[in-house]
Structures are given as C-alpha cells and as structure tokens.
Amino acid sequence: MDAETLRRALRDANPALSRFDPLSRIVFCDDFDRGFCGWTQLVGNYEGSLDSMLPAYAQHSHPMLSTLPNWDSGSHNGLDGGYALRVQTRPRRGARNTAIKRLTFRKAGPIRLEFYFTFKPEASELLLSETDVRSVGFLYDLQSGDSDAGGERVMPHLRFLNALDGEHVQRWQFKQALQPSRALGNSGKTATHDHLSPEGWENLPGGEQRLCYNEIATKVNWHYACFDFDLSRWQATSFRINDRVFDMSGFAPMRMPAWRNLWCMLNIVFFVETDTDKRASLAIDGVCLSGEF
Template sequence: MRLALLRADPKLSRFDPLPRIISHDCFSSGHCGWSQLVGNYENNLDTMLPGYAQHTSAMLSTLPHWDSGSHGGMGSSYALKIATRPRKGAQNVAIKRHTFRHRGTIRFEVYFTFKPEATELNLSETDVRSVGFLFDLQSGDQDDGGQRVMPHLRFLNALDGQHVQKWQFKRRTTELKPIGDSDKTLSHYHLAAEDWEDLPGGAQRLCYNEIPTKINWTYLAFDFDLAEMKALSFRCNDRTFDMSAFEPIRMPAMKNLWCMLNFGLFAEADSDKRAFLYVDSVCISGDF
C-alpha cells in the first residue's frame, strides 16, 4: 500500500525514500526552510569569518535564459538557485536546519543541475569549480564523549580551467577560532580549499548539454547512519560508489548544538562568473 501511494504521487515517485519522510521540498511552494548559511558573529558582523561573509541568500528561480526563456524545474516553474559571486573561487551555501529524534539511517535525495552565468556564447563547461552537499550533525546531550560530525561530498567539475569531473570528500576542517570575547561562540570555515580528498573510484562524467543555457537534471542519494555516525552509501545517476574510505569531519561536541541535523548545498566558481547550483527538489527520509 505504501509503495502504491508513493508511486501514485509523481512528485514523490521520483525518489526512493526510507519509511518516514522527514521533509519533501518542492520549491514551487517556497524556500521550504533553505536559507543562507550565515557565519557566527558576536556584537558586530565584521567578526564573521571571511568565508561566510561572501554567502548570499538562496533564491527561487524559473531558470531564465536569454535565448530560450525559462526552463523551470522538473515538475513546476521553480527551483532553488544557489549563486556565487562573480569571482574565481567564490562559494555560496544554502542550509536547512533540523534536529533528530531517532538515531537511525538518514537518506538525502536531490535532483540538481549546475551552470555558470551565460555571459558568453560558448559552452563554459569549466567555469563551475564544484557543487556539493554536506551534513552538520551533533550527538545528544546525554552522550558520553559527544561529537560534532560533518560529512562533506563535492563534485569537482573543474580546477583552474581544467576539466576534472570527480567526487571528493573532507575529513579535516580549519582551526576553530573564538568569535568575540564572551567565550560563547566558535567558528571554522569547513569549505576551505584545502584538504579535499578523492573518493576512490569517484571519477564520473555528468551530463552537461551542448550550449551554455541548456540544462539536464541529475539525481543523487546519500545514506548516513546517525547511530554509528558513518556513511552507508552514495549514488549519483546510474553509479553507486564505494564508501569504505569515506570519513566525515569530526570534532568534540559544542555546548549548544545537541541532536543537530542540518543539511547544506553549495556551489563554487572557477572563473570570474557567477556559478549556479539549481535544485529542483529534495527528499529527506529516515528508517523510523
């Protein structure tokens, strides 16, 4: 019965959710809780680390282009648009914030596509450096030796103008820095350029159509065990990747983030053009 109900709904049947759907974000109905990742600050916005200061709000977009009008999303007129500033190396992140009530498997499914801003009449296939996603998790307040755990995966599309096309992960972040002088707030920029590692067997060529404004939607799914705090599986289109070498960023628990269950989506530019990550829809589900 459950499978029949899922398949009868075209917005859900494109996903393979676990038994409980925690959120289903179709951006024809709004931002669905996805907002700008604002860096920590205290008393003054200038105390924010520079990596976070570059971020801007995610937008709702019809994917308009000068040659063909609006693409729209897969199933509606709108998608979520995460746009960088027009500067090589610029990044932007959208985040959705939850807490968890059960320590089981979480499945994160997304339909996405990416393009640079179409300011030239050529393909520009190496103008987007990377797109990716991350989780930001923390154990419960009664745990002994609690941890903050941050799985990161990115598709490194290009680097310094060279087409790369492979998946990478991170197990290290930058140094934690105190913000302000109250001893209440720390910050670190976990999307810094350093310490990305290749996912073994992670080379993949994604669909990138023949002119600068055409798009094709790509599917990915990532499963993570909240009880063991480890990755279980990762799929993108027709590929399933070996996650045995994958490790998330780990650090001691912070004093006010208990049971945190946050999800992030990010884009990065490899030229002085804005890089766009478009997200049609997101399904977050669990085994509880």
C-alpha cells in the same frame, strides 16, 4: 495488504514522491513551487559585531527561487514546475555560495538524502564554458544528543570537483581534515571555522564521473543524487549519482568534540563554487529527507 505495501502504493501514486526511494519515514519532501521550504542563507557566526564573521561566510547570500531564465529560450523552469532553488556565487574566481536547512533528529538511525540538481555558469559568452564551475556539493552538519557521553560533531562533506584552474577534473571528493576553529567574543558561547575552505579535500576512490552537461551555455539537464548515512554509527553507507553507485569504504567525515549548543543537530547544506570571474549556479528541485525512526 500489509502496512509496508500500503505505504509504497500511496507513495507510488503521488508523482512528487514516486521519483524518490525514501526510507520508511519521510521527514520532508521539498518542492520549490511551494516556496523556500525552510532553505535559507548560511550566515557565518559572529558575536558583538558583524565584522567578527569570517570573510568566507560574509560572501554568502540568500538562495533564490528561480525559473532558471536564459537569454535564448526564456526559462528552463524547475524539474516538474515553475521554480527551483538556485544558489549562485558572486562573479569572482573562487567565490562560493550556500543554502542551508536547519533541523534536529528524533532518533540516531539511518537517514537518506535524495535530490535533483543541475549546474551552469552565467551564460555571458556564446561558448559551452564547461570548466567555469569549480565545484558543486553538499554536506550534513550533525551533532550527537546531549545524553551521549562526551558527544561528537560530525560533518560528512561531498563535492563534485568539476574543474580547477581551467582543467576539467570531474571527480567526487570528500573532506575529513579539520579546519582551524576559534572563539568569537568573550562569552564563550560562539565559535567559528571555515569547514568549506579549499584545503583538505581528498579524492573519493573510484569517484571519477562524467555528468551530462549538454552542448551550449544555456542548456541544463537534471541529475539524481542519493546519500545514505547512519547517525548511530556516524558512517556513510551508500552514495549514488544517476546510474553510478560509489564505494564508500574509503569515505570519512570530519569529526570533532561536540560544540556547546548544537545537540541533536541535523543541518543540510548545498554549495557551489566558481572557477572564473563569472557567476556559477547550482539549482535544486526536489529534496527528500527520510529515515528509519
């Protein structure tokens, strides 16, 4: 038996891994029955005073470990256990929240992010409320190594725009437009920009998709996502949600000159926005990052 066949047999014998299609090296595979696994609050940059943080970041709070409780059936629980990672907004139209995992890469090569997700608004009405969640999405925050001449910071963003101003949209979007950045304090060491602001989102060509939402306000169904990106070319190579594989030839990430202290950065962010004055939640259960290195 060759090494690749043995590796696949070992993976397929483990239910926690066999639900994924990882590349040759698994960097991490998070099951939130084991805790937060390094996922935390995306705190905005500041220097000298917390008041220097952009208001868009000040609204963020820590993700939670949740059984996905609801009033009629008790709890949905996670995909294959008791807990999922839950990211929840404040009850204010347009509010957002995030969860982030911060690490670095050892080699600029292909990487693959896989995860299972679901989303719902707070079940405060006996209605389906399918247009109350504005969007759910994810992004990489990447920067080249310090040996690269010049260097770049690259930020691939993808979001599912579920609804906007009460209209059901159901379309995947990306964002390449740079947002204004500014220095914080006087040290020259810290800067900030609101790259998740509402401006600049573009429709992914062929990105319309109707996701399973179920019939009442408390029921959820899990979706599978897979996003491939090549760190050596700063290029998305594949994007899949459930049974759909999208054409990424029209996709482009944000690109900017390297920032001062972020060499070899490989951060992953999940986010959710609400379209009404009620909380919107994104739940994640099972996140696998793998690569060819």
